[in-house]
Amino acid sequence: MSSIKDVAKHAGVSVATVSRVLNDKGYVSDNTREKVEHSIKELDYTPNEIARTLFNKQSKTIGLIVPDIMNPYFPELARAVEDTATKLGYNVILCNSDGNTEKEQRYLDVLLQKYVNGIIVSSNTLNVNQIEKLNIPVVSIDREISKGLPTIVVENKKGAMMATHFLKSKGCTRIAHIRGPHAIVNAEERYGGYQEVVGKETWFKESYIANGNYDMETSIEATLELLGLHPEIDGIFAANDIMAIGAIKAAYQLGKRVPEDIAIIGFDGISLSKATIPELTTIVQPIYELGETATTMLVQLMERQPIEETYRILDVKLVERHST
Amino acid sequence: MSSIKDVAKHAGVSVATVSRVLNDKGYVSDNTREKVEHSIKELDYTPNEIARTLFNKQSKTIGLIVPDIMNPYFPELARAVEDTATKLGYNVILCNSDGNTEKEQRYLDVLLQKYVNGIIVSSNTLNVNQIEKLNIPVVSIDREISKGLPTIVVENKKGAMMATHFLKSKGCTRIAHIRGPHAIVNAEERYGGYQEVVGKETWFKESYIANGNYDMETSIEATLELLGLHPEIDGIFAANDIMAIGAIKAAYQLGKRVPEDIAIIGFDGISLSKATIPELTTIVQPIYELGETATTMLVQLMERQPIEETYRILDVKLVERHST
Numbered sequence: 001m002s003s004i005k006d007v008a009k010h011a012g013v014s015v016a017t018v019s020r021v022l023n024d025k026g027y028v029s030d031n032t033r034e035k036v037e038h039s040i041k042e043l044d045y046t047p048n049e050i051a052r053t054l055f056n057k058q059s060k061t062i063g064l065i066v067p068d069i070m071n072p073y074f075p076e077l078a079r080a081v082e083d084t085a086t087k088l089g090y091n092v093i094l095c096n097s098d099g100n101t102e103k104e105q106r107y108l109d110v111l112l113q114k115y116v117n118g119i120i121v122s123s124n125t126l127n128v129n130q131i132e133k134l135n136i137p138v139v140s141i142d143r144e145i146s147k148g149l150p151t152i153v154v155e156n157k158k159g160a161m162m163a164t165h166f167l168k169s170k171g172c173t174r175i176a177h178i179r180g181p182h183a184i185v186n187a188e189e190r191y192g193g194y195q196e197v198v199g200k201e202t203w204f205k206e207s208y209i210a211n212g213n214y215d216m217e218t219s220i221e222a223t224l225e226l227l228g229l230h231p232e233i234d235g236i237f238a239a240n241d242i243m244a245i246g247a248i249k250a251a252y253q254l255g256k257r258v259p260e261d262i263a264i265i266g267f268d269g270i271s272l273s274k275a276t277i278p279e280l281t282t283i284v285q286p287i288y289e290l291g292e293t294a295t296t297m298l299v300q301l302m303e304r305q306p307i308e309e310t311y312r313i314l315d316v317k318l319v320e321r322h323s324t
Numbered sequence: 325m326s327s328i329k330d331v332a333k334h335a336g337v338s339v340a341t342v343s344r345v346l347n348d349k350g351y352v353s354d355n356t357r358e359k360v361e362h363s364i365k366e367l368d369y370t371p372n373e374i375a376r377t378l379f380n381k382q383s384k385t386i387g388l389i390v391p392d393i394m395n396p397y398f399p400e401l402a403r404a405v406e407d408t409a410t411k412l413g414y415n416v417i418l419c420n421s422d423g424n425t426e427k428e429q430r431y432l433d434v435l436l437q438k439y440v441n442g443i444i445v446s447s448n449t450l451n452v453n454q455i456e457k458l459n460i461p462v463v464s465i466d467r468e469i470s471k472g473l474p475t476i477v478v479e480n481k482k483g484a485m486m487a488t489h490f491l492k493s494k495g496c497t498r499i500a501h502i503r504g505p506h507a508i509v510n511a512e513e514r515y516g517g518y519q520e521v522v523g524k525e526t527w528f529k530e531s532y533i534a535n536g537n538y539d540m541e542t543s544i545e546a547t548l549e550l551l552g553l554h555p556e557i558d559g560i561f562a563a564n565d566i567m568a569i570g571a572i573k574a575a576y577q578l579g580k581r582v583p584e585d586i587a588i589i590g591f592d593g594i595s596l597s598k599a600t601i602p603e604l605t606t607i608v609q610p611i612y613e614l615g616e617t618a619t620t621m622l623v624q625l626m627e628r629q630p631i632e633e634t635y636r637i638l639d640v641k642l643v644e645r646h647s648t
Binding site for chain 1: 358410415601
């Protein structure tokens with residue numbers, strides 16, 4: 001039986017190079033890869049246990065890094081990634097970074113050590129250098145890192161404009177915004193959409209903009225304060241659904257009726273938005289399609305298939321329910 | 325510089341054995357382990373890149389397998405596991421099995437291939453043989469696999485009895501139960517608690533028990549059907565919170581007021597139970613403590629520290645809010 005050394009000798013490369021080809025990790029030129037694969041066939045080489053499992057489709061693995069597993073948006077996205085990956089013969093391992101720079105870098109390192117074949121990441125803070133250093137395919141999802149990287153996002157600004165216009169069309173004349181974290185591109189874009197629609201209205205005040213943290217607790221607090229200071233507010237566009245649900249909760253605590261006294265609209269279209277009372281009007285992202293597209297793109301990159309476009313912006317739609 | 329071969333020769337064992345010691349994986353007797361560790365020191369052996377990262381605390385990793393990432397209970401549990409693991413110097417990689425036997429086994433295989441040092445699993449279907457074959461520490465959480473395995477669960481039956489008694493104390497005289505999946509031990513225990521409290525009442529009917537799937541959609545359907553067939557029902561104990569939220573939704577759709585026309589109580593105490601309108605009365609599990617205890621126990625097992633008890637049942641408490 002031939003060994004990895006025999007393969008290396010036959011191909012005229014080092015054992016480390018053969019190992020890189022077997023593990024599909026690190027740089028190997030196409031020419032070298034072909035030589036090694038040829039020698040493997042020629043010598044009928046059977047890789048050892050670990051190399052074999054890495055050969056075996058069953059063991060191919062994608063890493064998914066999300067910033068906040070407590071926001072139902074990310075479990076839904078993870079679900080789509082997992083469904084798609086399973087169909088394509090890949091497993092998914094998930095890491096929750098809390099949007100924390102150190103944790104993000106640490107999980108990238110962990111995933112590399114664990115020999116994942118590619119990574120999908122939704123990050124607040126990673127930069128293009130950190131990604132390029134990884135030397136394996138990475139697709140950025142929901143949160144853009146750099147225009148140059150494979151990315152799937154949605155029409156954030158357009159969606160925010162739709163939401164704000166819709167509140168106006170419902171007769172709201174004092175529209176507030178619960179904003180997502182300042183460092184996150186999609187939160188900035190949604191804020192920009194709101195600004196564009198109402199920023200020049202005569203009634204507009206900077207103090208109609210409250211800071212949320214894309215979670216329910218901060219949104220409840222922000223809304224309580226907002227409505228305490230400005231009881232005239234009759235419409236709220238929250239930058240994501242979980243904050244909109246918090247806003248409904250806060251309005252209810254203050255004895256305000258939704259939508260009679262105040263109309264509330266969210267962004268995301270998580271399943272939970274259908275379960276609130278009243279059901280939430282929201283800008284629906286194609287969450288499942290987002291996960292599916294990112295996974296398919298990543299697998300194409302990993303398997304060196306041709307790809308037409310590596311930067312995709314998916315459309316959003318307004319779904320009217322009972323909170324507006 | 326000495327190699328792994330030198331260490332093996334010095335210790336009088338095979339290279340594979342040294343590798344098992346370095347990777348902390350597979351069976352090695354204490355005696356052999358000591359010999360190898362002694363030789364490593366004696367020869368001042370520095371393991372290669374991979375072995376070194378496995379030595380390095382930073383790269384130590386725990387696998388967590390959950391059955392349904394879409395149920396907010398599991399992200400909350402994952403969050404607690406991750407917090408605790410981070411404090412103890414471990415990373416966490418998460419797998420979502422959909423409660424599917426094949427996926428569970430596949431993810432166990434994946435985690436082993438990826439050299440995790442231990443696994444926390446919440447499983448519907450794994451058996452003790454599958455777990456023992458893994459040859460690394462495993463802690464079972466929320467769902468018991470076998471009394472013989474390290475396990476952290478809560479007082480399911482007691483909590484269910486508390487919930488049902490509470491509905492009675494609130495004046496409910498026709499109490500229904502939305503049951504969790506039949507195969508899951510904690511669902512059976514919660515069902516058992518309900519049965520014990522009301523199963524012998526003169527008004528009791530088997531048809532007051534509806535089957536849910538621990539998710540919101542099936543619970544909405546089940547509750548609509550239940551209340552359609554039995555409009556006299558004035559109390560519902562749902563076997564988890566997400567189903568209780570579905571039940572509130574269904575009651576609202578039928579024009580029933582909660583709690584005036586029908587009182588609803590859940591089980592779990594997920595964050596979301598505080599966000600519903602009305603807020604949900606529920607049996608609160610110490611979710612964070614559950615994750616924390618399981619992680620601490622797993623790390624103790626991995627690091628061969630003495631443990632007093634490997635089977636722990638945590639207590640639950642009733643938190644009254646506005647749905648009853």
